[in-house]
Amino acid sequence: MIEIERVGMDEVVAGSHVNHEAVGLTREDVLELFRLMVLTRRLDERSEQVQRQGKTAFYISGRGQEATQIGCAYAMEPGKDWFLPYYRDFGIMLAVGATPRDLALALFAKKDDPASGARQMPAHFGHRDYNVFTSSSPVSTQIPQAAGIAYASKLRGEDAVCYVAFGEGGSSKGDFHEGLNFAAIWKSPVIFLCQNNRYAISVGQEKQMAVEDVASRAIGYGMPGVVVDGQDVLAVYKVTKEAVDRARRGEGPTLIEAKTYRIVPHSSDDDDRLYRTREEVDTYRTSQDPIVRLRTYILENELATDEELDHIDKEALAHVDEALDWAEQQPDPVAEEAALYVFAEA
Numbered sequence: 517m518i519e520i521e522r523v524g525m526d527e528v529v530a531g532s533h534v535n536h537e538a539v540g541l542t543r544e545d546v547l548e549l550f551r552l553m554v555l556t557r558r559l560d561e562r563s564e565q566v567q568r569q570g571k572t573a574f575y576i577s578g579r580g581q582e583a584t585q586i587g588c589a590y591a592m593e594p595g596k597d598w599f600l601p602y603y604r605d606f607g608i609m610l611a612v613g614a615t616p617r618d619l620a621l622a623l624f625a626k627k628d629d630p631a632s633g634a635r636q637m638p639a640h641f642g643h644r645d646y647n648v649f650t651s652s653s654p655v656s657t658q659i660p661q662a663a664g665i666a667y668a669s670k671l672r673g674e675d676a677v678c679y680v681a682f683g684e685g686g687s688s689k690g691d692f693h694e695g696l697n698f699a700a701i702w703k704s705p706v707i708f709l710c711q712n713n714r715y716a717i718s719v720g721q722e723k724q725m726a727v728e729d730v731a732s733r734a735i736g737y738g739m740p741g742v743v744v745d746g747q748d749v750l751a752v753y754k755v756t757k758e759a760v761d762r763a764r765r766g767e768g769p770t771l772i773e774a775k776t777y778r779i780v781p782h783s784s785d786d787d788d789r790l791y792r793t794r795e796e797v798d799t800y801r802t803s804q805d806p807i808v809r810l811r812t813y814i815l816e817n818e819l820a821t822d823e824e825l826d827h828i829d830k831e832a833l834a835h836v837d838e839a840l841d842w843a844e845q846q847p848d849p850v851a852e853e854a855a856l857y858v859f860a861e862a
């Protein structure tokens with residue numbers, strides 16, 4: 517009988533439910549997690565600003581979901597594992613090795629954008645150097661693709677695990693059912709990460725599913741399901757590491773549901789005041805902000821001082837500013853080449 521595991525869900529805490537040493541992480545690892553989360557946040561904020569300045573066409577943000585993304589990526593092996601991120605996964609991209617410059621090239625739709633040479637919308641990630649597959653716009657199409665990619669990798673005898681992300685809204689699509697069912701039958705080494713931020717644009721979770729936990733559906737496919745506090749980077753790392761180890765042992769996929777929250781509107785085209793209260797959003801902008809939570813944990817455990825953390829933050833911001841200024845100056849794509857790599861040559 518499979519049961520759903522729940523990690524960090526029983527009480528609300530200021531720091532972390534998990535001790536870093538208990539999950540095999542050092543002080544340096546914790547500071548690296550902090551650096552990656554802050555880098556993701558600063559890139560996100562600056563990217564939104566340049567869109568508001570009219571320099572880029574559109575922006576979609578992962579703000580508030582950094583602990584979920586960085587905690588998960590940190591348990592995987594960049595360079596060896598496969599990644600099918602979804603559009604909020606700026607944190608995943610930075611953690612697997614993409615640079616702020618790489619991501620900024622895509623935002624500005626520049627010729628050298630490593631995702632698609634400016635053929636895709638912003639946040640349709642892809643990067644050959646880091647085993648990141650290009651993404652399609654219809655939500656959840658990446659889920660069955662991940663099941664197949666992981667199965668192919670297994671047949672080739674690689675020791676690789678495949679990450680795939682989607683929202684709780686995306687889990688209501690048929691692709692979710694087909695992908696999870698296939699992966700469970702063939703024991704494909706997949707980490708299915710549902711980043712449950714409680715809304716699919718303006719549609720709250722309760723309007724689109726009759727269960728409380730997406731992870732409970734894992735039982736119906738015959739794979740382990742885990743619900744984790746997605747604001748707690750160490751808790752997300754812990755459950756992902758266990759899932760990755762299981763997948764590498766040949767024991768198949770896991771469905772992880774990280775309960776998180778997006779603290780900004782769905783995209784630069786959305787007004788979230790129409791469907792949620794400011795009070796609700798404010799909780800996740802203050803005490804339950806994932807970066808505030810990690811900072812609290814670091815200070816409580818005396819792993820670094822406030823000044824040291826501020827320094828990491830300042831460096832992250834400088835890194836991001838440099839990348840955005842640089843990307844803005846890079847060459848645009850050539851109009852005559854727009855169809856190159858899109859249509860096969862006869």
Ligand SMILES: Cc1ncc(C[n+]2csc(CCOP(=O)(O)OP(=O)(O)O)c2C)c(N)n1
Nearest residue numbers: 653654655682683684685686713715716717
């Ligand atoms: C098949 C399909 N239907 C609708 C859309 C438009 N759309 C883009 S994102 C989104 C919401 C998805 O919500 P969720 O899966 O919870 O992810 P979140 O955006 O909350 O992270 C929708 C409806 C789409 N891209 N694809």
Ligand SMILES: [Mg+2]
Nearest residue numbers: 683684715716
């Ligand atoms: Mg959602």
